[in-house]
Amino acid sequence: MSEEKKSTVRAAERALDILLCFVDEGSLGMMEIAERTGLNKSTVFRLLATLEGKGFVKRDAETDKYQLGFRIWELATSLNQSDEPAVLFLPEMERLRDELDETVSLYLRIGKERIRIQAVESKQAIRRVAPVGARMPLSVGASSKVLMAYAGEEDVQELLADPSWPDNVDRGVFQEQLKRIREDGYAISVEEREAGTAAVSVPIFSRQGRLVAALAVSGPVSRMNVKKMVQFVPRLKESAQRMGKMVRA
Structure with missing residues (x-):
């Protein structure tokens, strides 16, 4: 094997060693990674920059x-034979909940209701x-409108035209x-479905542009005012984009 190929293989092995550091830890500093891998700080810095650039x-x-x-999540979904959004999206939903510290929900449209x-x-x-499996009308609520x-x-x-329209x-x-939701890419609701609650929701699209589901963050109005919900929107859209890439069709 030539010296150039040996160097390339070594770099790949070191990059993989860095990724394996996260098996038992959610987050690590550069010095912690250097200690765990036995690599010098400059090497870790270069490899982290490459890994970060590739996502x-x-x-x-x-x-x-x-x-x-x-x-990593995109690769992981290739191992999962299920295309069920409730299964595929759970890790990203947990990360979003931990970051925003509010409840994260996923909704589908079934006929004239959302579930x-x-x-x-x-x-x-x-x-x-609401519990998982709860059915709600499509006339009210941020996720319904999305x-x-x-x-x-x-x-x-x-x-x-439905007779049950409120x-x-x-x-x-x-x-x-x-129309406004299509322009802005999100919806907000305050005490529309239930008194004392508010929610902000964004659409999840597959790579082919198909609407997969609505992703929502909800909580009590004492914490979820309109200004705060608007601040959540960029983070929701990032998660929705990642989720959409996980869907094969």
């Missing part, structure tokens, strides 16, 4: 520590969420809200 690790600017990146197919509850003492905003026009008109929800306002 296999990410650095937290506040703590200056590294975590596994979204590419909560997965949830990771907030660790805070005060929280109120699911309808990206549905076909025929489905929207069928929903608006009298207190203006159809014209609802349609304007759907």
Whole structure:
């Protein structure tokens, strides 16, 4: 084997050793990685920069520590024969819950209702969420509006014409809200479905552009005001994008 090939193989082995450091740890600093791998600091620095550039690790600017990146989750899904969103998206939902410290939910549209197919509850003492499997109307709530905003026009008109449409929800306002959601890429609701609760939701699209589900973060209005929910949007969109890449079709 030539010296150039030996050097390339060594670099690959060292990069893999760095990734293996995260098997038992969620986040590590550069010096911790150097100690665990036995590599010098400059080598670890170069390899981390390469891994970060490819999305296999990410650095937290506040703590200056590294975590596994979204590419790891994309590779992991290739080992999983299930395309079920509730299974595929759970690790990313847990990470989102830990970062935002609020409940994270996943919704699908089934006929004229939405169903909560997965949830990771907030660790805070005060929280109120519907159970997994709960069915809710599509006329109210951030996730309902996200699911309808990206549905076909025929489905929207069928929903608006349904006799069960609530009298207190203006159809014209609802349609304007759907238009705004398509422009902004997110929806917010405050005490629409249940008093005292608020939520912000974004769509999850597959690589082919198919709407897969609605991703939502919810909590009590005492913590979830509109300003805070808008601040959550970029992080939700990042998670939704990663989730979409996990879906094969």
